[in-house]
Amino acid sequence: MDAGDRVLGYVCDDASDPSYYFSVSWYGLNASDVRMIDAGVAWLGAGSPESSFDDLLGYVATVPYEAATPSQARAWVRETATGTKNFGSAVFELTTSSNGRHRQLTIKGR
Numbered sequence: 831m832d833a834g835d836r837v838l839g840y841v842c843d844d845a846s847d848p849s850y851y852f853s854v855s856w857y858g859l860n861a862s863d864v865r866m867i868d869a870g871v872a873w874l875g876a877g878s879p880e881s882s883f884d885d886l887l888g889y890v891a892t893v894p895y896e897a898a899t900p901s902q903a904r905a906w907v908r909e910t911a912t913g914t915k916n917f918g919s920a921v922f923e924l925t926t927s928s929n930g931r932h933r934q935l936t937i938k939g940r
Contacts, residue, residue, distance in 0.1 A: 838859065850872060852886050854890060855868045864939075867890060867893060867935075867936070869887055869935045871933055872931060874931075887935045891903040892904050893937065907935060910924050911926040911933070912925050923938075
């Protein structure tokens with residue numbers, strides 16, 4: 831995005847299930863020109879959070895964009911706890927909190 835561009839942001843979240851909380855935010859010049867997506871899952875329940883992480887963040891990783899490789903991106907997100915990787919024209923950054931109860935995926939256009 832360039833200086834002076836009007837940036838729109840959209841946020842959706844859900845706290846209806848007490849075992850986890852998720853949030854997805856996306857930013858761009860308009861609804862069809864998204865430049866960044868930020869998605870996170872916080873696990874509040876007992877047991878392993880991996881399936882909750884995989885479900886939401888794996889799905890977000892399949893967002894369509896120029897030169898996208900959705901199946902490779904989803905597999906990387908499901909197999910990685912922390913790291914950065916390029917997929918087509920996007921940079922994926924995945925982080926996991928030190929206690930393993932929160933995972934964040936940020937996708938930025940290059």
